[in-house]
Amino acid sequence: MKKIMSGLVLTMLLALPVMPVFADDVTVTGDVDKAMSVTFNYSSVAFGTVTQGTNDNAPSPAYSTGVYNVSVDTNFAWQVDVNGTDFTDGGSNTFGVGNMTVDTNSSAGSLVPATAVTGSPATVGSYATTGTSLLDYHGYLVDVPAYQYATSYTSTVTWTYANQ
């Protein structure tokens, strides 16, 4: 509460006799919440046929083409975390999700998948850029252990986008 003494006011006004004026300053504050919206533009990654005992097998189509991307709208700095499940054929054959490495980048051509996926979320990238329709590209590589049982394997990868 701001109480102005009327005597002081009158003194001020009398020095400016034409028309009395009173002005007060008010501080106005507002907090804008963090907001983020992400649209995945792909739902699956197919590595196709790969050979046991080989490394850095790329999916098809290749990630460098930019097909694995998400569109981000955000008003604050953000980061990308990733985690996944082990590859499995639905039966007893599995191999660790750690054989898969990923990367995120705002340029598909700059992707260098080098972060091994684990069962727990790990930060793959951090960004200060805000705005709408920000494209974030994903890159994947997978290693196939030697003598990995030949069959079809599936893993579920979870990408988490969040404001910092």
Added chain:
Amino acid sequence: MQQVTHPLSHGHTQTNKGRVEIMRQKRLVDFLFLFTLFSLFLIIPVNADWSQIKNISINNTQNPNELMDFQFLINVTKESEMLSGFDDLAFFWYNETNDSETQIPFCLGRDCPEWMNNDGSLTSLSTANDSFTDVVLNVKYIPASNYSKVFMKYQNDTPMNSLSDSEATWWVNDEFNDVYLNTSKWNTSLSFKSANGNYSFEESGGILNMTTWDDSTSYSGADLLTYESYVPKEDPAVVWVSMKHYFNSPNYGAMSYFYEREEIQSHSSWFARDNTHNGNDAEIMYKNNNTAFSTSTPSIIDPTSGYYVYGLVTDGNFFAFYQDENFEDNATSNIPSDLDDYFSKYRATSSLSGYGGVFRTNSILIDYVRGRRYSAVEPTYLFEEAPYISITFNYSSVIFGSMTQGSANNPAQNQASGVYNVTIDTNINYEVLANATDFSDGTYTIAIANMNMGLNETSAGNLVVGDSVQLSTSPVTIETSLSLTDTVNYHGFWLDVPNNQYASSYQSNMTVTYQSV
């Protein structure tokens, strides 16, 4: 504006020449002393800051004519803040057209001892140091059928000389306190038929002595003394002039002719020229100690007596003392039939009873000349309480809290409950303006145009964004024409958050202004 009014008084009533001369000398001494004294005072800086004010509302609504540079009489009651003798008074005319004020001349009663009333009577003016003072204002402009406003200011903490200035206040004014005739006010000229004629103007002790002499029996005189450069040209019907005047004809008689008009008779002491008296004429009348005029015969004036002369002498352009060009030296029968051609003449003539001889020397002694503008319908005035407005803000901040980017019309927190309110104490109708800076967190900003402000004088519940006003960095009017009876205002605020506005805490500094309308 800052002038020192000469302090000499002007009350000559002595008619014996010897006594007058003594008095003149004494006054001259007084003048020299006081001149030195006031010269010392003049080095004191004059402070232009007055902390007190009163409004004088001048009501000219009954007058269809505008008045300019108009002499206006008021009475001022002494306030405790005023200096003794009202020495700190100052007056300012308020110009409504451009919201400015102009300092105007005025004259305290002690410096302007008489006021010329519209009915022709005189009122003595005075200054009672501890109670009141009469003040003659020179109001710059009073519109026809309307009001004008003058501010009276006082309480100046810096020592100052009184600004009372009779010469600047009256329409015409000369107290003849100069050493020489003030030629910035007066033009002098006289022509004579006789090569031996001449004239002189001597100013001493507050008296102007206009002397002519000639040893011929006739001469033709033009203007003797005209008061023109100091006076704007205007219709003389709107002015009153008074002067105190003596004849001094040491060896001979003096005689005046006068032309008395009906309208003159309606005034007991003062002369007013009327518009029906056409032509480039001039008039004057003599009045011998307030006795009635004769309308049929010239007055013979005893040169040893003092006479008050009241007159407005003008050809429509300037104020003047004239010598009649048809002046002749003998016989009262020579009163010109065309009285419009002249207003006065004085002479010594052998035909006048008791005063023989030819025309030699005559003097007119003038103590003062004062004139004011005249209006048939005089304005009235009223001291008004100074306008004031005192606002108590019952909030110092507006909080919007958390908002979502891309959201519109976010109300400030709790505004519906009336938390953003002010209380108003004022004697004027008022309006509210506001301006604010853009919101900023130090890096990112939200333009202030995203914020609206509304006002309701009855209930916070009535605040709706539809009645609000978009803010700007420059003041915008939130509400106008609020009544002085609206003693509480509820404020409402709404903020739009642009899409993808960076998430942060933002702040804006807003100024809310209350002012009279």
